[in-house]
Amino acid sequence: MYKPLPNGLTIKQSTVDGLGLFTTKEFRKTTVLGISHIRNEHFEQGFIRTPLGAFYNHTSNIETSNCKTVEGCWYDTFVLYLMTTKSLNADEEVLVQYTMYELL
Numbered sequence: 001m002y003k004p005l006p007n008g009l010t011i012k013q014s015t016v017d018g019l020g021l022f023t024t025k026e027f028r029k030t031t032v033l034g035i036s037h038i039r040n041e042h043f044e045q046g047f048i049r050t051p052l053g054a055f056y057n058h059t060s061n062i063e064t065s066n067c068k069t070v071e072g073c074w075y076d077t078f079v080l081y082l083m084t085t086k087s088l089n090a091d092e093e094v095l096v097q098y099t100m101y102e103l104l
Contacts, residue, residue: 005034006033007025008027009033016057016095020055021052021094022093023090024090026089029085030083033052033082036050036080036081037049037069038074053080058098065095066086066092068082068096070082
């Protein structure tokens, strides 16, 4: 069966903005959660957002950020991976300091 999100993650109501990405289990610091964006110049801002990339919320505060995007390649395609920057407990919202579009 197709699962749009990796194990340990779900989408639910956010106190930050609309819907958000939340953990359902613990994750260690520097865990790669999956691919959040795929480079494609035919799409807005040059990226296709995966379900993982579509639902995490942004923060302007580095202190509340608990994940970041990391550049990488998947086969021959440029992608952004979502990686934890802190250990996360179950039921924490995934928050990334807003910097992704500075890559373009």
